Amino acid sequence: MKTSLDVLRxxxxxxxxxxxxxxxxxxxxxxxxxxxxxxxxALRSVGEKTMAERTLRALVDLSQADTETAEAFLAGLVDQxxxxxxxxxxxxxxxxxxxxxxxxxxxLLRPTSPGAAETSPEAASxxxxxxxxxxxxxxxxxxxxxxxxxxxxxxRSSAGEELEPFDVLIVGMTDDAPPDVARTSFDLWYDxxxxxxxxAMGRARGALRDLGEARSAxxxxxxxxxxxxxxxxxxxxxxxxxxxxxxxxxxxxxxxVVLLVLISGGAYAALAVFAGEREAGTLETLLxxxxxxxxxxxxxxxxxxxxxxxxxxxxxxxLVVCAASGLMDMEGMGGGASGMAYGRLASxxxxxxxxxxxxxxxxxxxxxARTFRExxxxxxxxxxxxxxxxxxVLRPEVSLTALWAVVPFSGSALALREGLEGDLKLPLAALVxxxxxxxxxxxxxxxxxxxxxxxxxxxxxxxxxxxxxLQAGGRHGVRWGFVVLMSVYLVAMxxxxxxxxxxxxxxxxxxLPALALAIAWTAPRTEGEPRxxxxxxxxxxxxxxxxLGALLVVPALAQGAQxxxxxxxxxxxxxxGAAEGGLELEAIMGSASPMWLFFFFALSPGLFEELVxxxxxxxxxxxxxxxxxxxxxxxxxxxxxxxxxYRLLPTGILGALLALIALRSRSVLPAMLMHIGYNGLLVLxxxxxxTFTGExxxxxxxxxxxxxxxxxxxxxxxxxxxxxx
Numbered sequence: 001m002k003t004s005l006d007v008l009r010x011x012x013x014x015x016x017x018x019x020x021x022x023x024x025x026x027x028x029x030x031x032x033x034x035x036x037x038x039x040x041x042a043l044r045s046v047g048e049k050t051m052a053e054r055t056l057r058a059l060v061d062l063s064q065a066d067t068e069t070a071e072a073f074l075a076g077l078v079d080q081x082x083x084x085x086x087x088x089x090x091x092x093x094x095x096x097x098x099x100x101x102x103x104x105x106x107x108l109l110r111p112t113s114p115g116a117a118e119t120s121p122e123a124a125s126x127x128x129x130x131x132x133x134x135x136x137x138x139x140x141x142x143x144x145x146x147x148x149x150x151x152x153x154x155x156r157s158s159a160g161e162e163l164e165p166f167d168v169l170i171v172g173m174t175d176d177a178p179p180d181v182a183r184t185s186f187d188l189w190y191d192x193x194x195x196x197x198x199x200a201m202g203r204a205r206g207a208l209r210d211l212g213e214a215r216s217a218x219x220x221x222x223x224x225x226x227x228x229x230x231x232x233x234x235x236x237x238x239x240x241x242x243x244x245x246x247x248x249x250x251x252x253x254x255x256x257v258v259l260l261v262l263i264s265g266g267a268y269a270a271l272a273v274f275a276g277e278r279e280a281g282t283l284e285t286l287l288x289x290x291x292x293x294x295x296x297x298x299x300x301x302x303x304x305x306x307x308x309x310x311x312x313x314x315x316x317x318x319l320v321v322c323a324a325s326g327l328m329d330m331e332g333m334g335g336g337a338s339g340m341a342y343g344r345l346a347s348x349x350x351x352x353x354x355x356x357x358x359x360x361x362x363x364x365x366x367x368x369a370r371t372f373r374e375x376x377x378x379x380x381x382x383x384x385x386x387x388x389x390x391x392x393v394l395r396p397e398v399s400l401t402a403l404w405a406v407v408p409f410s411g412s413a414l415a416l417r418e419g420l421e422g423d424l425k426l427p428l429a430a431l432v433x434x435x436x437x438x439x440x441x442x443x444x445x446x447x448x449x450x451x452x453x454x455x456x457x458x459x460x461x462x463x464x465x466x467x468x469x470l471q472a473g474g475r476h477g478v479r480w481g482f483v484v485l486m487s488v489y490l491v492a493m494x495x496x497x498x499x500x501x502x503x504x505x506x507x508x509x510x511x512l513p514a515l516a517l518a519i520a521w522t523a524p525r526t527e528g529e530p531r532x533x534x535x536x537x538x539x540x541x542x543x544x545x546x547x548l549g550a551l552l553v554v555p556a557l558a559q560g561a562q563x564x565x566x567x568x569x570x571x572x573x574x575x576x577g578a579a580e581g582g583l584e585l586e587a588i589m590g591s592a593s594p595m596w597l598f599f600f601f602a603l604s605p606g607l608f609e610e611l612v613x614x615x616x617x618x619x620x621x622x623x624x625x626x627x628x629x630x631x632x633x634x635x636x637x638x639x640x641x642x643x644x645x646y647r648l649l650p651t652g653i654l655g656a657l658l659a660l661i662a663l664r665s666r667s668v669l670p671a672m673l674m675h676i677g678y679n680g681l682l683v684l685x686x687x688x689x690x691t692f693t694g695e696x697x698x699x700x701x702x703x704x705x706x707x708x709x710x711x712x713x714x715x716x717x718x719x720x721x722x723x724x725x
Contacts, residue, residue: 065172076207251417265311347419360443473623538668552708606676
């Protein structure tokens with residue numbers, strides 16, 4: 001412990017020497033919060049006031065609207081703010097199709113002199129014919145007045161320059177029905193690029209909304225003697241105290257603030273004490289000292305923790321001051337001391353073990369980085385890794401249980417939310433603290449292994465050496481795994497939302513093969529080593545016994561997945577939205593053909609998900625990582641790529657098992673067979689296309705996993721050198 005404290009003291013002194021970086025990373029953000037909130041509010045107020053006082057220009061054609069409605073609308077429009085009204089004849093606009101109407105409206109809103117080169121002849125002639133008879137202009141300063149007459153031509157400059165454009169064109173028309181049931185409709189034309197046009201559009205809509213509400217009330221009173229549904233309007237009353245309601249709102253976003261702010265300050269310290277010292281050459285000097293590497297790791301972890309907590313304390317303090325002074329207009333922080341029960345912020349103590357765990361993760365990531373820049377690039381994946389499980393607090397139907405308490409970051413986020421709501425139970429809070437301290441201990445143990453002196457010192461030298469290449473191979477796989485996740489999240493899912501069939505084609509037969517080829521093609525090689533594309537994709541012929549063993553394990557794997565999902569649904573009940581989504585999927589399965597289901601939900605993912613994960617990524621990781629580390633990354637990436645927290649555990653276990661199959665057989669093909677068989681059995685069995693799954697004899701099929709596993713005891717084929725490129 002003394003060694004760890006000595007390292008802590010030295011590292012803190014080193015950080016304190018760089019006062020400029022210390023001020024920028026820790027102090028400056030806290031000082032900027034008051035300026036940020038005050039400036040945002042001031043700019044919004046000034047902008048709203050300036051826009052409300054600005055005189056806007058509007059073209060109106062209410063000649064075909066009944067007089068009473070037109071006068072009432074103009075009165076309401078003038079009440080919305082200063083506006084200049086100009087009458088125009090828009091008859092040609094009403095009689096044209098949509099494309100010509102846009103040209104005519106554009107010409108009316110942007111009048112030009114006859115000699116203006118940028119005005120098209122067709123638009124100019126149509127605008128001139130439409131505006132030649134009835135034009136007028138006045139500034140609205142009274143309610144209910146028609147616009148005065150003043151020819152537009154008088155406003156044109158003698159030089160033939162373009163006139164000031166109008167902001168909105170308003171056209172009203174009343175149908176030919178009897179007066180009691182007649183309806184008046186309005187068309188509004190504007191240019192969304194203009195701020196004045198958007199403001200004019202808002203004022204016109206506001207005037208129409210007010211007029212519509214008043215007319216609706218009058219019409220109901222005249223025809224029905226009142227609103228028959230008025231008594232059915234519910235009167236809801238929230239019985240929660242102001243502190244409870246404020247705590248519930250605050251619990252939705254404070255866990256994110258805590259972790260993101262901690263990353264901001266902790267990353268600065270982690271990069272300095274690991275990547276920065278490695279580049280400066282001082283880390284090797286420290287590691288050759290006769291002290292346990294775990295003590296050094298603990299000292300550096302405490303340094304990062306102190307820096308992160310200092311940043312967190314200053315930022316939270318600044319936020320509280322802004323909230324108490326009324327500068328901060330955010331849910332959960334309004335109302336000052338009478339609103340939020342600030343004593344409940346003591347539940348932040350349950351976040352301290354989580355903060356320690358996050359600092360350990362930062363140390364682990366930065367400790368493996370070879371350069372300062374490489375460490376900076378790894379901070380964003382860490383942020384994503386933290387934010388995804390923390391997002392569980394956005395689901396109000398999920399509460400803290402013993403199972404959630406041991407999930408990193410998710411358990412602490414739920415504990416903080418329930419603490420702010422006043423519902424946190426002490427046993428669950430203790431379980432959150434103990435479990436996160438346990439995760440931290442594992443991270444520190446791993447960090448001690450990373451700080452192996454011989455490995456750090458031997459990692460330098462020639463960048464083309466085999467030692468460096470092995471390190472680069474593992475990092476290559478991890479980085480590309482993150483690229484695969486982002487590609488599926490941002491690209492594939494976007495296409496699938498537009499069209500499911502097209503999205504599935506694109507994802508499985510275009511995106512995933514392209515990613516697999518890119519990973520294998522860019523894999524690091526030693527100097528003079530040929531590019532072995534097939535080997536990089538894991539496309540080697542396995543032993544037939546391994547392929548048969550993979551198929552024999554499928555029934556047991558499918559049955560185990562169903563049992564796991566049943567158990568998980570009891571421990572973590574599905575929210576209503578997820579249950580409805582499951583019903584929709586079952587409806588799709590019931591209506592789709594078995595060939596369509598097998599192709600898109602079994603064959604395609606079995607081929608191309610395996611080609612990416614157990615093919616390209618796994619073979620890149622094999623150059624450096626141990627089998628345990630490979631299985632961990634495979635399970636993590638495969639679970640995250642399916643983008644469902646309720647499928648996280650089953651898909652993670654499946655990814656780990658498929659990785660073990662691929663490692664043992666030295667080929668991706670058995671994993672493909674297992675994946676296709678597993679998906680096909682589940683999907684076609686759920687859709688009731690496989691009738692034999694309900695037969696009594698099929699209950700004994702999972703026992704085939706015993707001979708299937710035994711077949712994997714046969715040694716794999718020896719790897720042969722490849723010459724293909």
